[in-house]
Structure formats: structure tokens, C-alpha cells
Amino acid sequence: xxxxxxxxxxxxxxxxxxxxxxRIVVLDADLSKSTKTDIFKKKYPExxxxxxxxxxxxxxxxxxxxTCGKIVFASSFxxxxxxxxxxxxxxxxxxxxxxxxxxxxxxxxxxxxxxxSHQAIEDIALMRSIPNMTVLAPADAVSARFAVxxxxxxxxxxxxxxxxLSVPVIYDENE
Amino acid sequence: xxxxxxxxxxxxxxESVNARVIDIHTIKPIDREIIIKxxxxxxxIVTAEExxxxxxxxxxxxEVVCSEYPVPVKMVGIMDKFGKSGKPNELFELYGLTAKxxxxxxxxxxxxx
Numbered sequence: 641x642x643x644x645x646x647x648x649x650x651x652x653x654x655x656x657x658x659x660x661x662x663r664i665v666v667l668d669a670d671l672s673k674s675t676k677t678d679i680f681k682k683k684y685p686e687x688x689x690x691x692x693x694x695x696x697x698x699x700x701x702x703x704x705x706x707t708c709g710k711i712v713f714a715s716s717f718x719x720x721x722x723x724x725x726x727x728x729x730x731x732x733x734x735x736x737x738x739x740x741x742x743x744x745x746x747x748x749x750x751x752x753x754x755x756x757s758h759q760a761i762e763d764i765a766l767m768r769s770i771p772n773m774t775v776l777a778p779a780d781a782v783s784a785r786f787a788v789x790x791x792x793x794x795x796x797x798x799x800x801x802x803x804x805l806s807v808p809v810i811y812d813e814n815e
Numbered sequence: 816x817x818x819x820x821x822x823x824x825x826x827x828x829x830e831s832v833n834a835r836v837i838d839i840h841t842i843k844p845i846d847r848e849i850i851i852k853x854x855x856x857x858x859x860i861v862t863a864e865e866x867x868x869x870x871x872x873x874x875x876x877x878e879v880v881c882s883e884y885p886v887p888v889k890m891v892g893i894m895d896k897f898g899k900s901g902k903p904n905e906l907f908e909l910y911g912l913t914a915k916x917x918x919x920x921x922x923x924x925x926x927x928x
Contacts (some may be wrong), residue, residue, distance in 0.1 A: 700827030748865035749893070751908060755900035761893050768843040777872070779817035780818040783840055803865075805903050808818050810838075 644806035648745040650781035651802050652744035654707040654788035655713060655743075656683045661792065662706040664713035667714045671697045674804075675715040689763035693740045694752025695720040696813050699728035699740070711792055714740060718801065723766055730770050731799050737772045741798045767799040776800040784810035816863040816889075819907075822914035823861075827921055834921060842872055850879045859887040859924035863917050870893035887927040889920040 655666055656679045662726045665687045672678040681688035695716050702714040705774045714721070721744040749759045761764070768775045774794060778784040786801060791798040817838045824834040835857055837849060854860060860880060862873035873890035880888050893910050907913055 700898060749898045749906045749912075750865060750903040752903045752906065753899075753900050756897040759898035761865070761867045762870075764842055764864070764866050764872055765874070768875060770872070773843065774841070776840060778840055778843055779838050785840070787840070810817055810821070 642810070644685045644808055645781035645782040645804040646804060646806045647778055647781060648674075648676045648783035650778075651743055651745065652679035652786060654752035654785040655680040657785070658789060658792055659687070660685050661711070662687070663709060664792070665689065665710045665712050667691055667696050667698050667702055667705075667712060669716045669720065670692055671716055671745075674717070675743060677713070677743070687708050693733050695725040696728045698798075699725045700732050702740040702762075703728075703732040703736070703802060706733075706737075706740050710739075712740045713791075714744065715743035716761045717758065718744040719758055722760060722763035722799070726766060727814060729767075729773075729803075733773045734770045735741075738796070739795055741788075741800065742767075743746045743788075743800050743802065745802040747801045748751055750803055753804070763799075763801060770797075772797055774798045775801070776810055780810045782809060782813055787809045796802065816865055816912065819912065820863050820912045820917055823863075823917035823921065826914055826918040829834055830918075830922075832921065832925070837874070839872065841885075842875055845875050845879060847879050847883065850876055850886050853858055854880050854884040854886045857886075859889075859921070861889045861891060861917055861920045861924055863891040863912070865912055866892055876923060887924045889924045891917050891920055 702712040776787045778787040864872040868890045
């Protein structure tokens with residue numbers, strides 16, 4: 641049986657790995673233990689901001705920071721990042737084509753027991769409908785690490801869809 | 816869903832059906848070339864997503880296929896329903912997000928040819 645790692649875990653680790661780039665700022669809406677941005681926070685506390693349970697506001701803060709040359713990773717659960725904050729993502733991030741990356745964890749039904757209210761099954765449809773947006777859906781931990789790397793290198797908004805559940809590692813790290 | 820698609824390909828192999836598995840890690844901008852190539856070389860496509868089939872990944876693939884090289888596209892995903900509380904594997908079973916269902920859809924798609 642292949643090793644199992646959640647893509648959100650790989651996301652948090654990748655942020656910490658590539659976080660030496662001082663342009664990177666990570667925002668979280670009071671879920672950093674679950675979105676795994678706490679891994680980045682431990683290493684670079686001065687560049688991690690918990691904005692509180694205020695996802696819409698977080699997207700606007702992210703947009704503002706991006707206008708100052710920052711590469712911003714705004715993280716929350718997919719249901720909030722793509723759903724609750726949709727208008728801010730559309731109008732404040734994608735319309736001006738700003739360099740904001742949305743790290744969206746707990747996507748899909750594999751969230752499990754939390755049920756329908758927390759299972760984002762519309763986020764791909766919502767995010768891919770917005771002009772300028774790039775949508776990534778990594779299948780495993782190796783792919784998720786590359787998604788973060790690619791998002792940093794790409795100029796413009798990126799939505800990264802990540803899961804809660806540990807999933808088999810499909811790719812070789814050196815692939 | 817890539818893990819289930821790989822498993823489905825193994826199930827199909829047992830029935831002497833040769834299936835190609837493509838991991839579309841970037842849903843937008845989508846790799847049109849690889850999808851058209853697959854449509855031309857295999858003749859039919861099954862998409863699998865942990866997402867509603869309305870406007871999601873399957874739709875994105877179908878947008879490419881129907882405008883460039885029309886072949887049957889069957890979609891595995893959540894069929895216009897809300898989720899439920901339960902263990903992930905139970906939910907995958909309930910909504911048909913399984914290797915078995917992907918393989919079954921592949922057979923259905925082939926029967927359309």
C-alpha cells in the first residue's frame with residue numbers, strides 16, 4: 641500500500657519549504673491548524689496573518705497586499721473560500737488580475753462527517769467560471785507541492801483545490 | 816479521483832479493455848491538446864471528479880471534446896445532489912465515486928460507439 645498523505649498537509653509543508661521568498665504572505669481565516677498553514681506560521685510568524693472568521697475580508701486583504709508586490713496565499717475551507725467569498729474573489733482579485741493564490745482545503749465530500757454544509761462540490765464550477773483564474777486540483781502530496789511551486793511562479797490568481805483526507809501518493813517525488 | 820481511475824483501468828484490463836488514465840491537475844487553463852489526442856486515439860472518455868457534474872471538471876472536458884473532436888463523454892461525479900454526513904469511503908460508495916463505477920461508465924461509453 642502506498643504511503644498516504646493529505647494534500648492539505650503537503651500544501652502547508654510546501655508553503656514552509658518555499659516560504660524563504662520574502663514576498664510570500666500567508667493569510668488564514670482562523671483555521672490554520674486544519675488548513676495546515678500553521679506549518680508556515682511556525683517558520684515565518686511575521687508573514688502569517690490570522691484574519692479571523694472573515695473570509696470575504698481575507699480576500700480583500702489579500703488583494704491589497706498583492707497590489708504592494710506580495711505573493712499572497714489566502715487559505716480557508718473550500719466551501720468558504722469559493723462560496724462565501726465568491727464576490728470578493730471575483731471582483732477584488734480576478735477582475736484586477738492580482739497575484740493572489742487561494743489555498744482551498746477540505747474540498748469535496750471526503751470531508752466526511754461534517755456533512756453537506758461543509759462539503760464544497762461546486763467550487764471547481766465557481767472558480768473556473770471567473771476570467772483570469774487558474775484552477776489546480778492536485779491528486780496527491782507530490783502534485784500538491786508542485787501546485788504550490790507553480791502558483792508562486794505564475795503571475796495572477798490561482799485556486800488550489802485540496803483535500804482533508806489522507807490519499808495515496810501516486811507520483812514519484814523526482815518525476 | 817486519480818487513484819480510483821487507475822484502479823478502474825486495472826479492472827477494465829481484466830475485461831481486456833485497454834484504458835488510458837490522464838491526471839488533469841490543471842483544470843483551467845485545461846490541456847486541450849492532451850484531451851483531443853485522447854479522444855482521437857481512444858474513441859471515448861470518462862471523467863471522474865469529487866464534485867458536482869454541473870459545470871465542473873467533466874463539463875470542462877466536454878467543452879473541449881464537443882467543439883473539437885466529438886466522442887462520447889461519460890461523467891462520474893455527484894449527480895446534482897447535496898452531500899451527507901458519513902465516513903468518506905461510505906460517501907464515495909453512496910455517490911458512485913468508485914473504481915467500479917468508473918469502469919462501468921467506460922463500458923457504457925464504448926457501447927455508444
